[in-house]
Amino acid sequence: MNVSGNEPQAQRVTISIDAMGGDHAPGMVIEGIDLALQHVGDARFLLFGREVELAPLVASHPRVGAHSEIRDTTDVVSSSERPSAALRAAHNSSMRRAIDAVAAGEADGVVSAGNTGALMAMAKFVLKTLPGVDRPAIASAYPTIRGRSVMLDLGANIDCNAENLVQFAVMGEVFARRVLGLKQPSVAILNVGEEQLKGNQAVKKAAEVLQHSDLAISFHGFVEGTDIGAGTVDVIVTDGFTGNVALKTAEGTSRLYTHFLREALGSGWRTRLGAMIARPALRQMRMRMDPRNYDGAMFLGLNGICVKSHGGTDAHGFCNAIKVAFRLIADRVNQGIKDDFFHIAGDSPKDPRIATG
């Protein structure tokens, strides 16, 4: 998510950092914090990781040194580790200790670029879910022709039933309202066609519930894959399998397009001249598509702020994930989900847990 505008001020925010998570950690983590400190003002960071590695990096980034504290941990959760194994064994890992700091009230939120499955399993175990939420979801903002929209779930829940999807719709709506600042965000379910008769049982049932319930949600119905880039709606709800594939397909297509563009503009002196003249504009366009500007996936539905940065991210992307965490804290998004979830769901005929049965 590309966070712009007002950054949180006055109160001092503390973020715990899994300094060992990510392909390029811990180097990019420290540089990312250094970059973030140019935006987020008077922040404090708790750096969890191997002190022998972190100390020299912090020493060479005085601004980071002035705003952070190293907490020595021994283990690192690898990217291939099974979530269940990490949850059982990695109690002294940088990831686990960084999450523990949020549960203990030492930090206002945690940022990690480590193993997504392990981070979700640990965060769910340690922080628990918000009341009314069965399963947390991974959400992220992304660029569209209309501006930006949010999609969830992006991979936390491989198999989802209708009730899960309805809960994602509620959480996504709150997020779009609170963080993206939209008055009445439109919400749709991702499907293989717009007609009501299409799709699997889960999406059909979830759509029926959202269509006929008293939920205060502006429900659009179904959208298709093409509507993601078009920005047809503000919130797209889907299961974690489809959402993950869709997000990564968009990323891959964007890379393919960039590859074709580079090939096209590098062929022949005439084209190269044109490209040279148009360079600033082309650079600006690439920035608009740059996935690093949308780094920072939120784990929505947890009783604590947890932001996942891309595993292969660099300092620029990690900085953006930190800014996302700040925004979630500053906008009190979790309190919002808690309030609104009960408020919205309370209007439904049954109980705060949205019944689909």
Add this chain to the structure above:
Amino acid sequence: MNVSGNEPQAQRVTISIDAMGGDHAPGMVIEGIDLALQHVGDARFLLFGREVELAPLVASHPRVGAHSEIRDTTDVVSSSERPSAALRAAHNSSMRRAIDAVAAGEADGVVSAGNTGALMAMAKFVLKTLPGVDRPAIASAYPTIRGRSVMLDLGANIDCNAENLVQFAVMGEVFARRVLGLKQPSVAILNVGEEQLKGNQAVKKAAEVLQHSDLAISFHGFVEGTDIGAGTVDVIVTDGFTGNVALKTAEGTSRLYTHFLREALGSGWRTRLGAMIARPALRQMRMRMDPRNYDGAMFLGLNGICVKSHGGTDAHGFCNAIKVAFRLIADRVNQGIKDDFFHIAGDSPKDPRIATG
């Protein structure tokens, strides 16, 4: 699929056309045939549709008139019609009659830009599936950084089990070998990660079968959404829900990129000058991404050639779908699937139907 190289010669191929299918039918259909006749040589077309509409169109395209025959039909299957309803009622529709012509041996294949679900239901009912195939799949070629690859299923089967996915792998492999001309195409299953422990039950089981069976397939394992554009493998296997979303997400992202590019290159005199100079190269790049060049999705696994053109296609796209049908006929792809399916599957420990249970 962008078909280039040798076109079928000598034997006269007959294609039956659902002349009323598609948003811009029948106008774009007749123009598409006119375009196709510049490439496919001495072909014959059976045009199924309302004669009062078709006759004047054909009259104004003498080349089409010389190579085609109108067969008057009364009904049109609408794009919103339920497949089951179309199958039951629309016996005298342009779509149904065009498929019947293949079953009757009057035509070598059928092309339609109409309702996908109805076309699949009718084609399956009328033409039946090839021996060993439980469910036909929709397959299409698409551009990648490495060249082009094929993906299936793109929407025929919303829920797929492991056995379906294994059969798709076999059909996709045959197609890539016979039509794309690859010696030993690599095949992978689309998933949310490359690690074996990821994904739902169907993909895990299908991967296990493909990994350990004696099938003569070069099985790569799992790939992710980013691998679609990267062209990591030649054949990507997935269920119809995920495949449909992935394909349309790629299409939407491509449009988003084009939109950003157009905005970037239209801003300021300096950029516009550069864009003007680089225009031929930019046009060439857009052509490489143009979905019309990949129009023509094949229904693999049917006992007859059936090609689906995009519902919103124009003459250029429909022409390409016709060329795809010609290529499938010329390369005797169905005979290939029949032979190879038995040959490949015959080596497996059980029987020609690939057992996964």
